[in-house]
Amino acid sequence: MADPRFFKKPQALSLAQVVGKIGAKLYVASDADYLVTDVAALDTAQDGQLSFLDNKKYKDQFEKTKAGACIIHPDMVEFAPDGVRLILSESPYKAYATAAQIFYPETRPDPMISKFSSIHPDAKIGQGVHIADFVTIGAGAEIGDYVWIDSHTSIGAGVILGDYVRIGNNATVSHAVIGSHSRVYPGVRIGQDGFGFAIDPTGFVKVPQLGRVMVGDHVEIGANTTVDRGASGDTVIGSGSWIDNLVQIGHNVKIGRACVIVAQVGIAGSSELGDFVVLAGQVGVAGHLKIGAMAKVAAQSGVTKNIPAKEEWMGYPAMPMKRYLRQSVYLSKVIDHKKEGHN
């Protein structure tokens, strides 16, 4: 059970109510009235709690679970232990996520504008907003309805936040337009000048950074991530993309829709990602490259060339996954051979 210090105790629901809301179905119709009071992991769930099995690696835990009910793929019915009520779904993890959202809805704080905030009189503030302590909002900013801005955050002059946007604590947002329902985590820096200068024997000359950061709807930007504004034209993050913590997005980068950018990735200036691209943790992408839609790049890879759509790449420098694996296998065999005393 989630710690009540931090999470509100959920309301009980019958399995009939649960399956109705998550688009799944009961394996045994007569379980419909069974009451579920919480969600939990397979290994800790108890009677009255709802769990799920998505990754077959955890089949052992499923076979021993004490959960009152469990969301599973139809293929897994045969492994169910006695006494566990089964909910069938083609996408058990998604169905669980939806159920967990019902038990633990995001609790937005009540509308409020803290007396310890500093809001420019020329800013436009929507209805139902929550503006916490020590927030600053600059001249001409437009804050949509039901926006939630947490403490110690600075919203620069002219910034536009769409409806239902949430900005975490200690964040800095300038030169940006952020779509509705997007969420910016604590410590994020959006809109500062990119790393742009002309090098010359007599010293560096700063190139004014005259663009913006354009963030779509339903985007998530993780803690302490940095997104520089465009040099000329904009830095763009497409709707539905999720960006993890400590990521660097250079100036004029364009990220498509529904991309996944895992922690500590760095994307250099002007590179472009198509839709549904996945960059695993600590990947680096050099500047002025194109990564096609649905391409995937393995963790820590260093991308120095364009990647065609739908391909999987890996390595330093990154290459198609098959080629990388051939290289790894070759090196591995040579070493094993040498170890056995050959020359």
Next chain:
Amino acid sequence: MADPRFFKKPQALSLAQVVGKIGAKLYVASDADYLVTDVAALDTAQDGQLSFLDNKKYKDQFEKTKAGACIIHPDMVEFAPDGVRLILSESPYKAYATAAQIFYPETRPDPMISKFSSIHPDAKIGQGVHIADFVTIGAGAEIGDYVWIDSHTSIGAGVILGDYVRIGNNATVSHAVIGSHSRVYPGVRIGQDGFGFAIDPTGFVKVPQLGRVMVGDHVEIGANTTVDRGASGDTVIGSGSWIDNLVQIGHNVKIGRACVIVAQVGIAGSSELGDFVVLAGQVGVAGHLKIGAMAKVAAQSGVTKNIPAKEEWMGYPAMPMKRYLRQSVYLSKVIDHKKEGHN
């Protein structure tokens, strides 16, 4: 055109005025009175706007540009489309940078000390400063003339900021002396204790970190970068160096003048960089190493040895570029050979 929500509309200038200020010359003297109202990229520039061509990769864009005027290298005159007024420069990017600064000068806010700031009575505050909301300044700090400190930033006791220094939002500066005209971006942490402890079977013993961070003039330190203070002696960043976002600078690191440190680089304790060193993105440098002046290290490399001046290194672990490329070519050939069915 830069979004007027975020940037002040520039004043028009004649080409004669422009070339006078940027140290370039007109190709056709009779263009002197042509009025330029803005700067723009080659592919979006229109009549009345000034663009530039620096990287020959963009020659195609140049041949089709609708820009009213364009700064180019004399070698590129023959590719100019009709109707574009030409400005000749040996360093087109630098000339453009200078022009862009004229059209979009950095707009410092008016002098102000926010009533929502907390400044110790023993701090010395120069003239013409701008201290935004929720800034704290500790005892004995010395803030130079025309310094601009953005909101939610903490300047610790005893810190010295030179004239015209700018510190971004949500930054933390302690145990530091920062030269004039330097700029610290949002979320930077300067002067905290380095990672120093003695390991012992009975536990770790913290080593007091008794040094400072000494930052030269005209330095830039990017968003969410961390610079630890020296353990004994100082951490030093030389004048004119540019440091990008999310970089880690360990205790007692010495960075020379005019170095370029790209995003997510990490430099471990006591390593030293000569002048004009370039570390590309995500490079790691182990502790107690020396990287000679004008050396360059390719992205994601892991430096474990001293690098002589002027050399280019790459790889994990890093080695001279030529050697690294030989290794890459060899592996590549072996794999291609195997792919063709050889053993």
Next chain:
Amino acid sequence: MADPRFFKKPQALSLAQVVGKIGAKLYVASDADYLVTDVAALDTAQDGQLSFLDNKKYKDQFEKTKAGACIIHPDMVEFAPDGVRLILSESPYKAYATAAQIFYPETRPDPMISKFSSIHPDAKIGQGVHIADFVTIGAGAEIGDYVWIDSHTSIGAGVILGDYVRIGNNATVSHAVIGSHSRVYPGVRIGQDGFGFAIDPTGFVKVPQLGRVMVGDHVEIGANTTVDRGASGDTVIGSGSWIDNLVQIGHNVKIGRACVIVAQVGIAGSSELGDFVVLAGQVGVAGHLKIGAMAKVAAQSGVTKNIPAKEEWMGYPAMPMKRYLRQSVYLSKVIDHKKEGHN
């Protein structure tokens, strides 16, 4: 000498007092009354100052040091220059660290609750706390005795901070329980939602993150590091572990006791580290792995498999150190061979 702008001048101590406090012994008993006024590095130490030699690489500096006294291993006595008083210890660095702590004790500020802080009336505040300007503390938080919270920091609802905890400036702590004597550096983000979502052709569904962050005693968490809370169950950092700057700790990661996690490491969700594990800088650890107690991973390695206890691994992907070195030597030889004109 440490800059008096930032550090309080230490009080003089006799060598007899020093050795008594650090558990070492004098080489020459008659040096007992010699007064030491400060600590310093070998190459800058002067008469009246205490230095140390731990790493034999610095033997040259030792042979020329002007230090008044020096802590060394008994094996190094023969290299001592004339006039330096010797303190013998089996662990010179640890003995020095302890001595430096005596000369420069951590100076906690006087108890205070800033009038510019915003503390919820339902929070419990211990005795002797120092709560700096612009701090926010949420409902139901419990702040132990002698806790020090620096400026611009947010302590979320329900958070528990043990006695003597110190939280740096501009930090964000939510959904967390932090043990006594632990220290959180500036800009740290603890307790935000982890990167959890179900992927589906129709879009991503956020998985509510219902766990906490449990931090032990005497833990250090470096500047701008991010620690996500558990998805279900907790993210755990064991007592005595030291985490450097800009580290990413994913949801449900478990870190044992006395681990060392160097700057810019990333640990993906649900991975577990035993006690005394060392991860060097920029290491990446994939999700759902186990790294055994006392294992060590070299800088920049990418861990994709479980690592047995006590082993040293390196590489991308990481492998046992010996295997990695064999591979490196092989490649190096092949290249040298080719360079000499062989085919």
